[in-house]
Amino acid sequence: HVRLTDGKLSPILGSGDIYLTPFGTIIHVLYAPRFLINLLSVKQLARDLQCR
Template sequence: MTGNPSLFSSFHSYLPTSSVTLADGSTSPVLGSGTVVPTSTLPLSPVLSLPNFAFNLLSISKITRTLKCSVTFFPGYCVFQDLLTKQTIGKRHESVGLYILDTSITKGLCMGKMKGKLMTEMAC
């Protein structure tokens, strides 16, 4: 989910508008969905477009399927691990209840995965 329409490489409007329930119990209309490509190797689809939404939320199931990795959550951090080699390809710390992955992080995860390199701590 994102509130930033400039992230979409393709987009389809929803008419009539549907809605989603957010973590705080409020609802938000869904303007449509499309494809977001944070890196050339990580197209994400479908991504929902919500007006005035302050975050870009990533589906863990989508990223684990795309990168063929697992994610293990611990108190305060999570670890991305390659399913085949079992190597750690990324580690992120929790901040204010969220695990922050920006474009450079997803790019680093993808590059580490594609090159087979061990990626340990990455900074935002």
């Protein structure tokens, strides 16, 4: 589950990777249909890409 801003929980109904040709891949993407916006964690992305 993912906690929404109103405190409610939204179930995660899927996960996977998104391929952004020619830029690369975003891994471990979660699908939570009650989330009305897309969020991207820059910290997690930097960690996945092993940035310093």
